[in-house]
Amino acid sequence: MNNRLLVALPLAALLALPAVAQNSAPNQNQPAASSSTSADNATGKAPLAPPSREGFWGRVNPFARKNYVRRQTEPIRDRVNELDELTSANSKSIKDTDQRAQSGIRLASDKANEADQHALDAGNKATAAQQSAQQVTARVQTVETVVSNIDQYKAENQTEIRFRPGQTVLSKNAKDALDQMATAVKGQRGYIFEVQGFSSGKGQTAISNSQKMAESVVRYLVLTHDIPVYRIYLVGMGNAPAPTSDDTAKTKHVSGGRVEISLLKNDLEQLASSSATPDQQQQPK
DSSP: OOHHHHHHHHHHEEEEEHHHHHHHHHHSSSSSSSSOOOOSSSSOOOOOOOOOOTTTTTTOTTTTOHHHHHHHHHHHHHHHHHHHHHHHHHHHHHHEEEEHHHHHHHHHOOOOHHHHHHHHHHHHHHHHHHHHHHHHHHHHHHHHHHHHHOEEEEEEOOOOEOOOOOSSOOOHHHHHHHHHHHHHHTOOOSSEEEEEEEESSSSSHHHHHHHHHHHHHHHHHHHHOOGGGEEHHHHHHTOOEEOSOOOOOOOOOOOEEEEEEEEEESSHHHHHHHOOHHHHHSOOO
């Protein structure tokens, strides 16, 4: 019996040593608290320090229990969880920053496009204003030219009607010539007809005959073509010599009767056409 006790006591002491080593190892392996945390790591805490002592069994404890292993791994697990949270927070912050940057870029691009459109519109308006100013200037110059030449009539068309001695009735050829001249001035302004009658004979008789021939022409223009009377100037020249076409210094006397009709125009019609708006100019006549 005593022999058994002697054998059992050393064996019990041997089995108790690992438990004592486990209980003492965490206290020995606990790192010393530093006076200040490191600002260079991600968590802001002091880095984990290696154990100063490794316990009775060294790094490998064949009799380690779950509590011992949990105490050893808890600091590591906590640090890993903190790093995961920091990584997630950093990813979210980077994503938010990127979204704000993209929104800012899109906003700046939209503002730039809007500014370009405003600049284009302003350029078009400036071009239109310049064209309008040029058109107004051209019209003003035209008006000035027309006003300065308003009383300057120029011969545009001329015809001559011959009569037999003592005759004042218009022939068909004479009426056709008058129709052609009157049709050309329908709806126009700034024109006058100059009607001059010439007759053979002498004195007052020649003047009266030339007057009657010229009046027959005026009567036809007024009654047939509604030419206003104030646009016709009539004069009986009698037997006054008419200048020749080749040399104005030379004159010739006419035999029988002759009426010379001249269509004279000034620039008033040109002024009316230049003052019309583009819509009015495009309307059919």
